[in-house]
Ligand SMILES: *[C@@H]1O[C@H](CO)[C@@H](O)[C@H](O)[C@H]1NC(C)=O
Ligand SMILES: *[C@@H]1O[C@H](CO)[C@@H](O)[C@H](O)[C@H]1NC(C)=O
Ligand SMILES: *[C@@H]1O[C@H](CO)[C@@H](O)[C@H](O)[C@H]1NC(C)=O
Ligand SMILES: *[C@@H]1O[C@H](CO)[C@@H](O)[C@H](O)[C@H]1NC(C)=O
């Protein structure tokens with residue numbers, strides 16, 4: 344049996360293993376300060392780049408606070424009328440599945456003490472254009488790297504499929 348064909352296979356499998364460890368970014372609101380009064384969440388949001396498929400997560404004392412997704416009026420005026428959704432677990436993970444601006448506020452009065460955050464979610468860049476449009480800050484650069492790796496996972500899956508097809512057709516021997 345040929346051993347020369349096994350090294351590309353191993354290489355592809357290693358790549359696939361590395362690629363599958365990539366998942367969507369979870370943006371923890373306020374980082375280690377969590378979802379609490381007196382934090383400037385505009386500064387926090389400005390330090391992050393959000394893409395469709397990412398998560399935003401809120402960590403807070405569930406006996407005191409909660410999370411409402413509202414529209415711009417609700418965000419500006421701290422009102423929950425017509426809220427799109429609400430979460431109360433104290434550790435809420437919310438999927439940002441659309442490319443749009445999202446608004447979240449605390450519905451127990453914390454909004455008036457700064458517990459409001461607005462994030463602009465960008466469409467996932469396609470792999471070629473993401474290399475061109477790489478960000479300017481370290482945070483943006485690492486996010487862009489993550490996207491590129493996620494895009495490469497698709498290529499790896501294709502390569503594995505092609506390799507399996509050639510194994511089945513007998514053109515490649517595995518040691
Ligand atoms: C948060 O910081 C930004 C930028 O410095 C500032 O414009 C904004 O007024 C601050 N918001 C609050 C609620 O202090
Ligand atoms: C912005 O992000 C950097 C790197 O993650 C961090 O060190 C810094 O404290 C953050 N600044 C704010 C205002 O969250
Ligand atoms: C927000 O509230 C202010 C007064 O509290 C009101 O004048 C304004 O119309 C409200 N904004 C919207 C968009 O409803
Ligand atoms: C937000 O929702 C409220 C209640 O449904 C509505 O009156 C208001 O016009 C909406 N504001 C925007 C900016 O869509």
Ligand SMILES: *[C@@H]1O[C@H](CO)[C@@H](O)[C@H](O)[C@H]1NC(C)=O
Nearest residue numbers: 411423426427428429430450
């Ligand atoms: C919170 O969301 C649930 C549905 O998930 C809804 O039934 C409930 O009315 C909402 N509560 C408020 C205060 O909007």
